Amino acid sequence: MSVIYLDNNATTEIDPQVLESILPYLKSEYGNPSGMYTFAGKLKRDLDKARSQVAALINASAEEIIFTSCGTESDNTALVSALETYPEKRHIVTTRVEHSAILNMCKHLSRKGYAITFLPVDREGMIDLDELADSVTPSTAVVSIMYANNETGVVYPIEQIAQIVKSKGVLFHTDAVQAVGKLPVDMNKIPVDMLSLSGHKLHAPKGIGVLYIRKGTRFQPYIIGGHQEDGRRGGTENVASIVGLGTACEIAAKYMNHENTEVRRLRDKLENTLLSKISSSMLNGHKLSRLPNTTNISFEFIEGEAILLLLDEHRICASSGSACTSGSIEPSHVLRAMGVPFTAAHGSIRFSLSRYTTEQEIDKVIELLPPIVNRLRQMSPFWHEQASQLSS
Amino acid sequence: MWDYTKKVYDHFLNPRNVGDMENPDAYAEVGNMACGDALTLMLKIDKKTNIITDAKFKTFGCASAIASSSVLTELLIGKTIEQARKITNQDIAERLGGLPKEKMHCSVMGQEALEKALAQYFGEEIPEDHTELEGVIVCKCFGVTDSQIAKVVRENNLHTVGDVTNYCKAGGGCGQCHPEIEDIIRQVHGGVRVEPEKPVGQKKVMTNIEKILLIQKTIEQEIRPQMEADGGGIDLIDVVGNKVLVALRGTCVGCRTAQFTLKHAVESKLRELVDEDIFVEEVK
Ligand SMILES: Cc1ncc(COP(=O)(O)O)c(C=O)c1O
Ligand code: FES
Numbered sequence: 001m002s003v004i005y006l007d008n009n010a011t012t013e014i015d016p017q018v019l020e021s022i023l024p025y026l027k028s029e030y031g032n033p034s035g036m037y038t039f040a041g042k043l044k045r046d047l048d049k050a051r052s053q054v055a056a057l058i059n060a061s062a063e064e065i066i067f068t069s070c071g072t073e074s075d076n077t078a079l080v081s082a083l084e085t086y087p088e089k090r091h092i093v094t095t096r097v098e099h100s101a102i103l104n105m106c107k108h109l110s111r112k113g114y115a116i117t118f119l120p121v122d123r124e125g126m127i128d129l130d131e132l133a134d135s136v137t138p139s140t141a142v143v144s145i146m147y148a149n150n151e152t153g154v155v156y157p158i159e160q161i162a163q164i165v166k167s168k169g170v171l172f173h174t175d176a177v178q179a180v181g182k183l184p185v186d187m188n189k190i191p192v193d194m195l196s197l198s199g200h201k202l203h204a205p206k207g208i209g210v211l212y213i214r215k216g217t218r219f220q221p222y223i224i225g226g227h228q229e230d231g232r233r234g235g236t237e238n239v240a241s242i243v244g245l246g247t248a249c250e251i252a253a254k255y256m257n258h259e260n261t262e263v264r265r266l267r268d269k270l271e272n273t274l275l276s277k278i279s280s281s282m283l284n285g286h287k288l289s290r291l292p293n294t295t296n297i298s299f300e301f302i303e304g305e306a307i308l309l310l311l312d313e314h315r316i317c318a319s320s321g322s323a324c325t326s327g328s329i330e331p332s333h334v335l336r337a338m339g340v341p342f343t344a345a346h347g348s349i350r351f352s353l354s355r356y357t358t359e360q361e362i363d364k365v366i367e368l369l370p371p372i373v374n375r376l377r378q379m380s381p382f383w384h385e386q387a388s389q390l391s392s
Numbered sequence: 393m394w395d396y397t398k399k400v401y402d403h404f405l406n407p408r409n410v411g412d413m414e415n416p417d418a419y420a421e422v423g424n425m426a427c428g429d430a431l432t433l434m435l436k437i438d439k440k441t442n443i444i445t446d447a448k449f450k451t452f453g454c455a456s457a458i459a460s461s462s463v464l465t466e467l468l469i470g471k472t473i474e475q476a477r478k479i480t481n482q483d484i485a486e487r488l489g490g491l492p493k494e495k496m497h498c499s500v501m502g503q504e505a506l507e508k509a510l511a512q513y514f515g516e517e518i519p520e521d522h523t524e525l526e527g528v529i530v531c532k533c534f535g536v537t538d539s540q541i542a543k544v545v546r547e548n549n550l551h552t553v554g555d556v557t558n559y560c561k562a563g564g565g566c567g568q569c570h571p572e573i574e575d576i577i578r579q580v581h582g583g584v585r586v587e588p589e590k591p592v593g594q595k596k597v598m599t600n601i602e603k604i605l606l607i608q609k610t611i612e613q614e615i616r617p618q619m620e621a622d623g624g625g626i627d628l629i630d631v632v633g634n635k636v637l638v639a640l641r642g643t644c645v646g647c648r649t650a651q652f653t654l655k656h657a658v659e660s661k662l663r664e665l666v667d668e669d670i671f672v673e674e675v676k
Contacts, residue, residue, distance in 0.1 A: 303428060305394075305454035309404065323428045324454035324495075330533075330565055331428065342426040379410050379458065381432040381450040382425055 004316045004361045009150050009352035015203040021247040025240035033237055043239055050246025054210055057249040060187040066211050066229040067242050071177040071198030074211040075101040077222035078173040078194040082142035085218035089141035091115045095127055096337035098146055102175055124286040125154040125338050133164050142171040147179035151321055151334040152285030153294025162191045177201055181252040182259055182291050193217045204248035208241035255355050263353050264292035266362050271295040273366045278373050284340055293353040298344035301383045302376040307349055310372040316365055321348040397489035403459035408466055413448040420508035423501055427534055429453030431461050433505040442473045456495040463487045464502040496559045500544055527599055530572045533565025538576055542601050545580045582608045582628045604631045610665045615658055634669045
């Protein structure tokens with residue numbers, strides 16, 4: 001039985017071409033790019049090429065790209081740099097549905113005395129733009145709002161958001177970790193100051209990230225050390241992964257259309273069929289403004305971990321916003337912020353597809369999931385009550 | 393991914409005794425959907441022999457919640473009520489070959505359901521241990537009472553708020569109740585001196601916490617001074633139901649008359665001042 005991998009928002013399979021491009025750097029091309037010899041000089045050029053490849057995918061210029069160790073580092077760096085370069089401003093605006101890389105950093109900063117506004121979201125996961133505008137004040141150092149949400153796939157109107165924030169003269173950062181590679185992201189069009197992305201979400205290795213910093217943006221390094229990345233991020237470059245990310249970005253551009261047609265078609269097929277075949281199920285997140293690869297569905301009266309483990313019996317990989325999958329006691333902060341009732345939040349499943357997903361795989365899930373949901377509902381004390389309620 | 397044992401998987405994938413029961417003799421619902429797990433337990437009890445002849449469950453929850461419910465029914469069928477009463481959450485976890493610590497609350501839920509079902513079976517007649525021990529809600533996020541928290545702390549020898557959250561969920565939400573949970577942990581382990589409102593010796597229905605505090609106070613005020621005068625000492629280690637576990641210190645350790653001291657000085661004093669049913673054991 002082969003694996004049906006539908007958890008691409010968690011991480012992705014490394015593209016074979018990406019792997020090819022990486023291997024020399026793990027073997028013969030092991031030099032330190034800072035070295036003063038030809039052996040190292042080539043590596044420096046390889047890094048520059050990768051930088052251009054990344055820049056091209058988001059329509060930026062190469063000097064605006066710094067490589068980091070992951071999306072989390074990029075997110076942390078953006079916030080801390082903003083606070084350090086505007087020391088008189090002690091306020092951050094963000095949302096309640098950010099990834100923990102932003103959310104927990106903000107909570108940490110709040111304990112250190114910074115004021116944080118966590119914007120609420122509506123039932124579909126959207127923020128209110130007027131509320132955003134009202135919350136940005138002269139003492140706001142930075143606004144950080146994600147491009148697309150990892151759990152629901154909801155895509156935020158980043159262009160409009162960026163315009164609102166920039167019209168107030170405030171720094172704007174977006175966590176685009178889930179967007180880059182799935183949606184066209186254009187730095188020429190969208191006035192963001194800083195943007196985070198992460199290699200392992202677009203078929204590059206784990207442990208490589210990027211922070212885009214628009215030319216002219218005040219910046220302070222977060223990892224302090226050597227002169228690497230033009231003095232903006234210390235630490236000997238992860239050459240292999242950087243080259244891999246460059247390759248991955250080039251390939252991602254080629255698949256952009258595929259992602260938004262074929263992947264979207266399969267996602268829609270999965271979503272529509274499950275919602276119609278399984279009663280008491282519902283979509284979490286905005287139906288239209290959404291990543292093409294993501295669907296998050298709640299199956300009421302049952303619990304997510306149990307669903308995942310039964311799917312795992314068929315080697316189907318997905319994820320859940322249920323508390324029990326995370327070791328935390330409360331279900332997903334994203335679904336709770338959206339006001340998804342507990343009855344549904346505990347039984348939410350996220351399927352996230354990729355260009356490797358096949359129609360047969362989707363058909364398999366469509367065939368296998370309804371009996372799994374049914375089996376768990378037969379065990380659930382609440383399902384019985386629900387059924388009798390409906391019949392009375 | 394959780395490191396579940398083969399037994400957890402077995403009971404999750406092939407749950408025993410799942411389903412409804414017509415006219416159960418004992419019935420209990422614990423947990424609720426907001427908390428992420430809930431269990432309905434149904435028992436058939438032979439009135440003459442007091443033997444549990446059948447058990448059924450329905451569970452909303454993760455794999456370990458379903459597995460815990462399933463082994464609970466296995467543990468119960470064929471047991472007398474007296475035997476069933478002795479089943480603890482650790483028995484459930486052990487029978488599953490262990491549970492990840494974050495999942496211990498699943499075994500606690502099983503034990504709670506059992507207690508509640510037996511209380512329901514006996515109706516008003518045997519209120520002890522149950523109805524009057526509900527206590528006051530400490531954790532509003534998960535609706536957990538002081539007596540529930542004290543019970544898991546005592547029976548599982550828990551020492552941190554994190555442990556308490558793993559075992560009964562209390563403290564896992566907003567965190568506001570953490571100081572109170574810390575107080576309960578300290579009280580259970582005998583670290584806090586609280587002046588009981590009632591004079592020592594007044595016999596009344598006590599909550600477990602009150603009882604422990606009273607035992608603590610009695611040992612401190614009535615027993616320890618006496619023993620210290622004799623060059624020895626005593627520490628309260630734990631209280632499990634009516635069993636009081638103590639450690640002897642100083643010249644008492646290994647002293648030939650230690651058993652005598654324990655029975656006569658300590659036990660009789662506690663019986664006199666706290667509860668006639670108390671018995672004392674020494675922890676070495
Ligand atoms: C929206 C979002 N931001 C940040 C991250 C963190 O990226 P990384 O795993 O590279 O630290 C992730 C990935 O989990 C994500 O989905
Ligand atoms: S009151 Fe206990 S966690 Fe909120």
